[in-house]
Amino acid sequence: MGTLFGTDGIRGRVNQYPMTPEMALRIGKTAAVFFRDKTSHKHPKIVIGRDTRLSGGMIESALVSGLCSQGADTYLADVLPTPGVAHLTTHLAADAGIVVSASHNPFYDNGIKFFNSRGFKLSDALENDMELWILDDHKKPPVIEDKAIGKIFPVSDAGMIYSNFLLNALPPDIKTRIGGMKIVLDCSNGATSTIAPNLFSRLGVEVIPLSTSPDGININDACGSQYPETLAKKVLASGSDIGFAFDGDGDRLIAVDETGNILTGDQLIAIFARFYHQHHLMENQTVVTTVMSNMGLGKALSDMQVTHLKTTVGDRYVMEQMVASGAHLGGEDSGHIIFLDAHTTGDGILAALQFLRVLVSENTVASQLANVMTVFPxxxxxxxxxxxxxxxxxxxxxxxxxxxxxxxxxxxxxxxxxxxxxxxxxxxxxxxxxxxxxxxxxxxxxxxxxxxxx
Incomplete structure (x- = not known):
């Protein structure tokens, strides 16, 4: 990490360095030059999506201005979960994807993070290269001829493209068996607020929505994956089968079983690991997490005779180790869960769908699945x-x-x-x-x- 990029892109308080319109413009210009050097396209294709926080439009507009001024064509997905931007980048054969979001942070923060053309987050080395460009006052981007500036294209069906991708990740027989379940969805007043309820409704699920009315300020405000206690109460009060909580940009999942118990990311990983192991879906019997993982997860994986690799904190480091080791499953206790055989990044909605797959395949209840792991205090x-x-x-x-x-x-x-x-x-x-x-x-x-x- 440098001085600008952190563990998940560039992040800070809005209207304070580095999260200012002026810096966003500069970042956009640099990104256009950076990705132009890595493509054969005359105009680099850049996908941009954002979450629901108040400053999203402001930062996005500055980024787009910078990108277009350097000849990049921008494809605007509007409000879309972070993993949706990753998928749209590959779906549109774009050169890069950019997300304007500060994930689980309060509304007054915002951030900028990048995906490469394959839908993976940038490596430390690439981020360091980009940071040098951004911060070097002597590396001013060239002046682009007036006929060569980039264009702006709205992607009006971005949400449907992403939703269809998620549904296609489920086996057909599982889709029919999910119908009729009662599920509470806490969308953190964020990027999943429309997509998640609509998608689960398409599966015939009775959806009880929570925190699905974003106003720009209430994102992650005592709701979502950081505050699952409200979800737990709603699951119990409604007699629901399961509850799912996402964070502001939709790349995390925390669940609540039918008894109101909260299931952390580590517990979910243990559940998925056992299912993958028992159904011979784990080719090399390896799971990757971070050093923050609960000791109980390590014991559960050891009991399954599954290799447990650990990385430094950050879901992109987990992904890098998964690619290097050939692992299909990995994640963080915070709720980032990666299914490398299905997607290139952590995806809260995808993880929720996979949990339902396990639930109906095992013909059991969520609380029974959680017994796979004893959580150390x-x-x-x-x-x-x-x-x-x-x-x-x-x-x-x-x-x-x-x-x-x-x-x-x-x-x-x-x-x-x-x-x-x-x-x-x-x-x-x-x-x-x-x-x-x-x-x-x-x-x-x-x-x-x-x-x-x-």
Missing amino acids: QILMNVTVNAKPAISDIKGLPEAITIIEKQLGDTGRVLIRYSGTQPMCRIMVEASTKTEATHFCGQLTEIIKIQIGT
């Missing part, structure tokens, strides 16, 4: 920080970690890292009991607050 605390020194340089922290790790032994672990998209330090402790995990996490959090907290 895990406490995660966040501290807003004014700087990001090396963890080992924070006064008193290394010593405290050593003491706590000795007390935990083989029954727990400590993981401390900085967010790649926010000025935040994340402290995670797993232990044999929730009380112990909370106690140790609190100790470490207090040290960080004193030393570098705002």
Whole structure:
């Protein structure tokens, strides 16, 4: 990562560097030049989609101006989930896809992230190359002749193209067996607010919608995958079979079973892993997650005799390792779940459909599926920080970690890292009991607050 790109593109508070119209214009110009050098097209084809936050149109317009000024043709998908943009990029044989979104962040943040022509997120090396172009004042894009500027094309059927792609990922017999189920969908007032309810209704599902009325400000506001408690209450009150919660840009999934229990990304991965394993759909018996995965997932995969590979935090690092290892299944506890045999990136709606596939194939209820994994008590605390020194340089922290790790032994672990998209330090402790995990996490959090907290 450089100074501009984080773990998932460029992100920040709107109207503050780097998330300003001026920077978006500059990023658009650079992207046009960058992708023009990688295509045989006279005019690079760039797909752009966004989520529902208030600033989306502003940032998108600046990007489009920059792209067109350098000869790129832009294809506007309007509001579309991030994985929908990835699919549309390949569907239209475009040279790149751009998403204007800050994912699960509040409305006042926004971001810009890129997909290559194959629908994969850019590697660190490519992002670093682009960052050098963007930040180098001496690398000004050339002036394009007036007849060579790019055009703007609206993609009015983008949502239908993406929906059909998702439905085609389900076996025909599964589609007919899903009909009649009652499902609660929490769309986080984000990019899935229209597409998800319509798609599940097409399958004959009784949909109970939550947070499907975006106003530009209420995206991720006490709803969606970050706040599944409301979904759990609704599942119980409505007697639904299952509940699904997406985040603002639709690349995450958290589920709630029929008893109101919340199923995290790790639990969902364990469920999918067992299904893939039992039905011989896992060619090399490998699952890829990040270092943040719960220890219970590792034990469940070990019991299945499935190889468990771990990467640094970030779904694109998971994807890169999946491609390198030949794994078909991977993801993060946060709800990014990747089915490489179906898509090139994490997809919340696709994961929900795959969960229904497992549910009807096994002819059981969601709570029974969750028994595949015992979740170790895990406490995660966040501290807003004014700087990001090396963890080992924070006064008193290394010593405290050593003491706590000795007390935990083989029954727990400590993981401390900085967010790649926010000025935040994340402290995670797993232990044999929730009380112990909370106690140790609190100790470490207090040290960080004193030393570098705002």
